[in-house]
Amino acid sequence: xxxxxxxxxxxxxxxxxxxxxxxxxxxxxxxxxxxxxxxxxxxxxxxxxxxxxxxxxxxxxxxxxxxxxxxxxxxxxxxxxxxxxxxxxxxxxxxxxxxxxxxxxxxxxxxxxxxxxxxxxxxxxxxxxxxxxxxxxxxxxxxx
Amino acid sequence: xxxxxxxxxxxxxxxxxxxxxxxxxxxxxxxxxxxxxxxxxxxxxxxxxxxxxxxxxxxxxxxxxxxxxxxxxxxxxxxxxxxxxxxxxxxxxxxxxxxxxxxxxxxxxxxxxxxxxxxxxxxxxxxxxxxxxxxxxxxxxxxxxxxxxxxxxxxxxxxxxxxxxxxxxxxxxxxxxxxxxxxxxxxxxxxxxxxxxxxxxxxxxxxxxxxxxxxxxxxxxxxxxxxxxxxxxxxxxxxxxxxxxxxxxxxxxxxxxxxxxxxxxxxxxxxxxxxxxxxxxxxxxxxxxxxxxxxxxxxxxxxxxxxxxxxxxxxxxxxxxxxxxxxxxxxxxxxxxxxxxxxxxxxxxxxxxxxxxxxxxxxxxxxxxxxxxxxxxxxxxxxxxxxxxxxxxxxxxxxxxxxxxxxxxxxxxxxxxxxx
Numbered sequence: 208x209x210x211x212x213x214x215x216x217x218x219x220x221x222x223x224x225x226x227x228x229x230x231x232x233x234x235x236x237x238x239x240x241x242x243x244x245x246x247x248x249x250x251x252x253x254x255x256x257x258x259x260x261x262x263x264x265x266x267x268x269x270x271x272x273x274x275x276x277x278x279x280x281x282x283x284x285x286x287x288x289x290x291x292x293x294x295x296x297x298x299x300x301x302x303x304x305x306x307x308x309x310x311x312x313x314x315x316x317x318x319x320x321x322x323x324x325x326x327x328x329x330x331x332x333x334x335x336x337x338x339x340x341x342x343x344x345x346x347x348x349x350x351x
Numbered sequence: 352x353x354x355x356x357x358x359x360x361x362x363x364x365x366x367x368x369x370x371x372x373x374x375x376x377x378x379x380x381x382x383x384x385x386x387x388x389x390x391x392x393x394x395x396x397x398x399x400x401x402x403x404x405x406x407x408x409x410x411x412x413x414x415x416x417x418x419x420x421x422x423x424x425x426x427x428x429x430x431x432x433x434x435x436x437x438x439x440x441x442x443x444x445x446x447x448x449x450x451x452x453x454x455x456x457x458x459x460x461x462x463x464x465x466x467x468x469x470x471x472x473x474x475x476x477x478x479x480x481x482x483x484x485x486x487x488x489x490x491x492x493x494x495x496x497x498x499x500x501x502x503x504x505x506x507x508x509x510x511x512x513x514x515x516x517x518x519x520x521x522x523x524x525x526x527x528x529x530x531x532x533x534x535x536x537x538x539x540x541x542x543x544x545x546x547x548x549x550x551x552x553x554x555x556x557x558x559x560x561x562x563x564x565x566x567x568x569x570x571x572x573x574x575x576x577x578x579x580x581x582x583x584x585x586x587x588x589x590x591x592x593x594x595x596x597x598x599x600x601x602x603x604x605x606x607x608x609x610x611x612x613x614x615x616x617x618x619x620x621x622x623x624x625x626x627x628x629x630x631x632x633x634x635x636x637x638x639x640x641x642x643x644x645x646x647x648x649x650x651x652x653x654x655x656x657x658x659x660x661x662x663x664x665x666x667x668x669x670x671x672x673x674x675x676x677x678x679x680x681x682x683x684x685x686x687x688x689x690x691x692x693x694x695x696x697x698x699x700x701x702x703x704x705x706x707x708x709x710x711x712x713x714x715x716x717x718x719x720x721x722x723x724x725x726x727x728x729x730x731x732x733x734x735x736x737x738x739x740x741x742x743x744x745x746x747x748x749x750x751x752x753x754x755x756x757x758x759x760x761x762x763x764x765x766x767x768x769x770x771x
Binding site: 228229230233234237261262263283284285286287325328 | 715719740770
């Protein structure tokens with residue numbers, strides 16, 4: 208699933224540049240969010256909850272063969288699901304070491320999202336990134 | 352400190368207030384946001400400031416600024432006069448018995464914490480009950496939780512009936528019989544409910560229960576008369592009443608204030624200090640340690656003049672007219688959940704759409720220049736009770752227009768198309 212929904216990070220950046228204004232970019236994020244595969248309700252539990260987001264967010268990371276991981280995450284808000292989709296484009300199908308090396312912040316900056324998300328939203332995004340990195344770090348410390 | 356003559360004259364035409372002219376006195380309302388004219392509908396969080404409040408604060412810093420109460424020099428005298436003049440103005444605004452009953456604070460939150468940490472800490476004991484309601488803002492809940500944990504007191508709650516947002520008062524006397532202190536909000540910041548505080552305080556007084564009223568959502572919108580309400584304490588914030596941020600008011604009945612221990616220690620609040628002991632000043636100085644927010648108090652004075660020149664009943668009617676228009680248009684949306692009373696409500700309108708998250712709505716509305724609030728509104732337990740994680744909220748003030756209500760509804764429909 209490295210190419211989530213057949214969209215790469217480069218495609219995403221190109222699409223963002225093509226879209227004229229932020230209203231359209233947010234609308235595009237919403238469309239991405241709608242395509243995000245939902246988590247099963249049984250996975251929407253406290254252990255998978257990411258706190259620090261205004262919306263509800265659940266996130267888990269599963270081994271996907273060849274030491275790579277797949278992130279499964281969901282939210283009750285579409286824009287947050289869209290941000291999750293971007294995180295999946297960045298991190299999915301990579302090894303723990305690669306995930307730890309990924310500079311998601313730089314990609315969000317290239318998208319301009321760092322300036323156009325409200326500070327509380329940015330905090331929420333940081334909480335999701337921290338969870339992904341922590342899960343990757345934990346898998347390195349304790350190989351499955 | 353009086354309003355410029357042209358504003359006062361304009362607003363005194365009270366049976367037909369020129370709302371458009373008043374709106375034009377708020378420079379920030381001419382902003383564009385994301386390429387659209389700003390439609391500011393987050394007034395329950397903070398109000399905007401008219402030019403005369405901004406000018407008054409600037410004039411104070413340009414001409415009168417110095418520390419208060421201490422100086423022998425001219426500027427200190429001017430600053431003290433301005434500060435104490437503001438105290439008198441607040442006393443008049445709330446119909447308090449005297450300016451000594453007015454304590455300046457940082458805001459409603461500090462006022463409520465002050466009561467919890469002085470009167471309540473001094474008078475409540477292990478096993479005593481503090482009565483609250485289920486619709487309190489976190490600032491009128493968490494201070495009491497902290498106090499209750501500290502001294503072993505218990506919390507009890509007057510229930511909220513349902514989406515209609517009324518307090519269930521059928522057990523009020525029984526609950527008061529078990530309580531020593533009642534703290535409740537005048538107007539709900541989430542549902543727009545206007546609580547019958549005077550009636551409730553009458554029952555509380557009969558039961559010997561001390562009362563605290565959170566007037567954060569009412570003081571800038573409707574008449575708040577502490578003698579008519581009959582409360583012992585009442586708190587509000589300057590920034591929600593067209594005044595500056597960082598200034599607020601706690602009213603306290605004189606007998607209680609005199610008997611209460613100080614809040615914080617420092618300058619201003621003492622009469623005599625020795626190395627091992629001090630004698631404290633009288634109220635209100637006893638509760639105002641350190642250099643106060645003089646510019647804030649001066650700005651608040653100008654704001655209260657401004658509101659009274661319009662007339663608070665006219666303001667409330669305007670709020671209600673806009674809220675009614677919004678509720679009627681919102682009710683046309685299939686499956687919408689509207690919170691709060693259908694009649695006699697304030698200008699706060701909370702809702703949940705069946706198919707769109709409040710955060711998505713507010714984010715997309717912001718792209719079109721409409722400022723809404725989305726989330727739990729510092730009301731997490733209430734939202735949990737109502738079974739929702741977040742609501743969207745539009746809250747109106749006198750400078751909002753019917754055209755803005757219509758724009759808000761139009762934007763809502765546009766945004767919904769994206770989200771459904």
